[in-house]
Amino acid sequence: MGEFGLFIEKKRKALNKTLRGLASELEIAPAYMSDIEKGHRYPPDKDKLAKLAEILKLTENEKNKMYDLAAGEKENAVSPDLPEYIMSTEKARVALRMARDNGMENATWQKVIDLLKKETGE
Secondary structure, eight states: OOHHHHHHHHHHHHTTOOHHHHHHHHTSOHHHHHHHHHTSSOOOOHHHHHHHHHHTTOOHHHHHHHHHHHHHTSTTOOOTTSHHHHHHOHHHHHHHHHHHHTTOOHHHHHHHHHHHHHHHTO
């Protein structure tokens, strides 16, 4: 079973939602929802993921984790909440390529995160 499916199943059960009930709210077949939870199918598209986050009452951190787990189920995928921003922001693409080409380590990325937190007041 994939980590994405386990995550969704855990969150669903924490809210005492049935698989059928969740599938109905997402407007998908219960069998498809079951296959997602069991890791037999890829996670749904970005719109369904956003709706899933809303239905499961995910925090911002949980939603980001869900997006990352969804991307992890597919080879060479990026979390579905990021491509639009990356592709509409040239400097983000430049920074990511520089980081990739220079083998940027987590410690350096943490400095970037700390700078962003300072800039945004988080």
